[in-house]
Amino acid sequence: MRSSLAIETRNLGRVYKIRHGRKSEPKELVALKDVNLEVPRGEFFGLLGPNGAGKSTLIKILSTLLLPTSGVALVDGLDVTRDMVEIRRRISLVSGGENSGFGFLSVEENLWMFARFYGLDSRDARQRIHEMLEIVGLADRKHTRIGELSTGLRQKMTFVRGFIPDPNVIFLDEPTLGLDVAAARDIRAFVKDWIRRYPDRTILLTTHYMAEADELCDRLAIIDRGQVLACDTPANLKRSLQQDTIYLLRVAPPDSKPAPNGTLESVPGVRQVTVAAGDGYSELKLRLAGDDALGNVLSHVAAQGSTLLSLEKREPTLEDVFIHLVGRGLSEDAPPNGAQGSDE
Amino acid sequence: MNAEGRVYKATGIKLFWRMLLARAYPRFVSPIREKSWLFFETFLPLMATSAYVFVYKAVDAPPEFIGFVVIGGTMSAFWLNVLFGMAMQLYWDKEIGNLDAYILSPGPIMAILAGMALGGMVVAASRAVFVLVIASLAFQVTYTISSLPLLILVFLLTLLALYGMGMMFAAVYLAAGRDAWQINSLFQEPIYFISGFYFPVKTLGFWFAAAASIIPLTLGLDAMRQILFSGDPALGFLPVEVEILLLIVLSVVFLAVSQWALVTLERIGRRDGRIIERRR
Numbered sequence: 120m121r122s123s124l125a126i127e128t129r130n131l132g133r134v135y136k137i138r139h140g141r142k143s144e145p146k147e148l149v150a151l152k153d154v155n156l157e158v159p160r161g162e163f164f165g166l167l168g169p170n171g172a173g174k175s176t177l178i179k180i181l182s183t184l185l186l187p188t189s190g191v192a193l194v195d196g197l198d199v200t201r202d203m204v205e206i207r208r209r210i211s212l213v214s215g216g217e218n219s220g221f222g223f224l225s226v227e228e229n230l231w232m233f234a235r236f237y238g239l240d241s242r243d244a245r246q247r248i249h250e251m252l253e254i255v256g257l258a259d260r261k262h263t264r265i266g267e268l269s270t271g272l273r274q275k276m277t278f279v280r281g282f283i284p285d286p287n288v289i290f291l292d293e294p295t296l297g298l299d300v301a302a303a304r305d306i307r308a309f310v311k312d313w314i315r316r317y318p319d320r321t322i323l324l325t326t327h328y329m330a331e332a333d334e335l336c337d338r339l340a341i342i343d344r345g346q347v348l349a350c351d352t353p354a355n356l357k358r359s360l361q362q363d364t365i366y367l368l369r370v371a372p373p374d375s376k377p378a379p380n381g382t383l384e385s386v387p388g389v390r391q392v393t394v395a396a397g398d399g400y401s402e403l404k405l406r407l408a409g410d411d412a413l414g415n416v417l418s419h420v421a422a423q424g425s426t427l428l429s430l431e432k433r434e435p436t437l438e439d440v441f442i443h444l445v446g447r448g449l450s451e452d453a454p455p456n457g458a459q460g461s462d463e
Numbered sequence: 464m465n466a467e468g469r470v471y472k473a474t475g476i477k478l479f480w481r482m483l484l485a486r487a488y489p490r491f492v493s494p495i496r497e498k499s500w501l502f503f504e505t506f507l508p509l510m511a512t513s514a515y516v517f518v519y520k521a522v523d524a525p526p527e528f529i530g531f532v533v534i535g536g537t538m539s540a541f542w543l544n545v546l547f548g549m550a551m552q553l554y555w556d557k558e559i560g561n562l563d564a565y566i567l568s569p570g571p572i573m574a575i576l577a578g579m580a581l582g583g584m585v586v587a588a589s590r591a592v593f594v595l596v597i598a599s600l601a602f603q604v605t606y607t608i609s610s611l612p613l614l615i616l617v618f619l620l621t622l623l624a625l626y627g628m629g630m631m632f633a634a635v636y637l638a639a640g641r642d643a644w645q646i647n648s649l650f651q652e653p654i655y656f657i658s659g660f661y662f663p664v665k666t667l668g669f670w671f672a673a674a675a676s677i678i679p680l681t682l683g684l685d686a687m688r689q690i691l692f693s694g695d696p697a698l699g700f701l702p703v704e705v706e707i708l709l710l711i712v713l714s715v716v717f718l719a720v721s722q723w724a725l726v727t728l729e730r731i732g733r734r735d736g737r738i739i740e741r742r743r
Contacts, residue, residue, distance in 0.1 A: 228489075
């Protein structure tokens with residue numbers, strides 16, 4: 120019987136043994152630890168996490184490029200350890216910034232070659248290539264050598280490549296990385312349309328872009344240091360913060376450090392503070408227990424000799440959820456931790 | 464498309480064949496798209512061949528030696544193709560991101576290597592013919608072919624064993640990473656000497672020639688020369704029949720080892736997480 124789950128992991132773990140010299144003792148780096156996920160067929164599932172969180176390790180395990188060191192991972196009901204070949208017939212992987220193909224071959228020739236690697240009939244391959252290129256707006260570049268394409272167009276071609284073998288499950292690893300706004304928008308439109316047209320197919324997306332995850336994903340797992348911290352729909356994740364109030368404050372001057380985290384967090388009613396440096400100001404994002412706490416915050420800022428430039432109340436975003444769970448923003452590096460690590 | 468509207472995907476031999484032809488395709492079209500090979504892969508080997516011809520002419524060597532050099536120069540196209548188009552190719556493919564696609568395809572990576580080999584053979588053959596025809600005409604080489612079918616058999620077996628070795632090297636170079644460049648340099652020039660590209664390998668002595676026979680071109684060149692210049696069989700290293708037998712053995716061994724090496728490499732790569740990582 121066909122499993123109702125496209126992806127399932129049970130206590131999945133991956134530890135790398137890294138040597139920093141031929142004679143040195145290998146050091147263990149935990150990339151994934153006890154990851155439990157269930158992704159039903161037809162779902163657009165997202166993995167959100169900072170660099171080093173373990174997203175790529177998870178995708179590599181699910182796409183059979185890497186073996187787990189503990190636990191079980193099933194894709195389309197098949198075990199990634201045992202059923203490697205059969206899984207590969209059913210999946211596809213596209214990574215952002217990928218540069219595959221041969222520069223002297225045209226877009227169509229490259230896509231044809233990759234389609235044949237999956238065993239597609241030549242006529243089917245050409246038909247699908249034509250259809251997909253039409254959808255992403257690359258049909259007029261069909262005969263252009265890919266060495267002559269811009270980065271964005273080449274990435275669109277790579278993206279199309281992933282969909283041509285008609286996969287049951289497709290893994291998109293940062294697919295819009297480095298793309299301009301228009302190209303990224305085209306790609307998002309394409310995947311949304313694809314999963315609408317083929318509701319039994321599944322997409323697993325990793326991304327750094329919160330808005331992209333929010334727009335595309337039915338459900339999201341937030342992952343950090345190899346562990347899943349939360350897994351729910353974007354709306355539910357945001358709702359989990361709705362008892363809190365989010366404020367965005369801009370204060371000057373930035374040098375006086377009006378609200379270093381430790382000090383401002385000690386103000387009654389302040390749950391979390393993140394600070395970002397702007398051009399001549401500091402931007403404070405505050406998660407407060409309620410509106411009542413705002414008065415205390417403003418008094419504190421004034422007492423520190425800072426000037427309030429602007430104040431904005433915001434609905435919780437995925438980024439707020441992320442900061443709440445991970446303790447830092449996506450763009451901030453993880454603090455050093457000898458026992459953790461990843462391949463990313 | 465099948466009844467469910469899904470794309471039909473071949474399996475087994477059909478998949479292998481489709482992968483093979485797909486990977487051979489870039490090789491087939493590259494000479495048409497990138498014409499720099501005309502200079503580097505035909506004119507330069509022709510120059511090296513000519514230099515040896517003039518040396519032999521200067522010392523009044525037997526006329527067969529001119530033919531030996533021309534055949535050696537002709538076959539050098541295949542040797543260069545095996546080194547740079549086979550052995551190095553998987554490493555290059557890894558660097559540009561193609562290896563991920565090869566590994567993720569449901570077919571065996573041997574099909575990819577077989578495609579590279581087929582494409583490489585065809586392209587190198589066109590270059591070899593160019594060198595052969597120009598050099599033969601320029602230096603008025605006379606061939607006395609004792610058996611055309613035997614010549615074709617030896618030629619094909621030589622290519623099979625040679626490209627089998629190339630497939631094995633491809634797996635080894637992939638494991639070696641950036642050190643592959645050094646290994647390749649190590650192989651390129653010395654093989655011209657130990658395989659007797661420009662002289663009969665027999666002159667190196669039996670044991671040296673026997674050791675050099677691990678390179679299929681040593682036996683292949685020697686057998687082809689014996690068949691092409693049947694006037695003086697005493698210049699041959701081993702009887703042609705023995706050399707054919709050894710070429711068959713080499714073909715089987717190289718292909719089997721390359722298959723084993725690729726499977727092992729993938730297994731270790733999946734275990735250690737280094738299957739497609741670049742520059743680690």
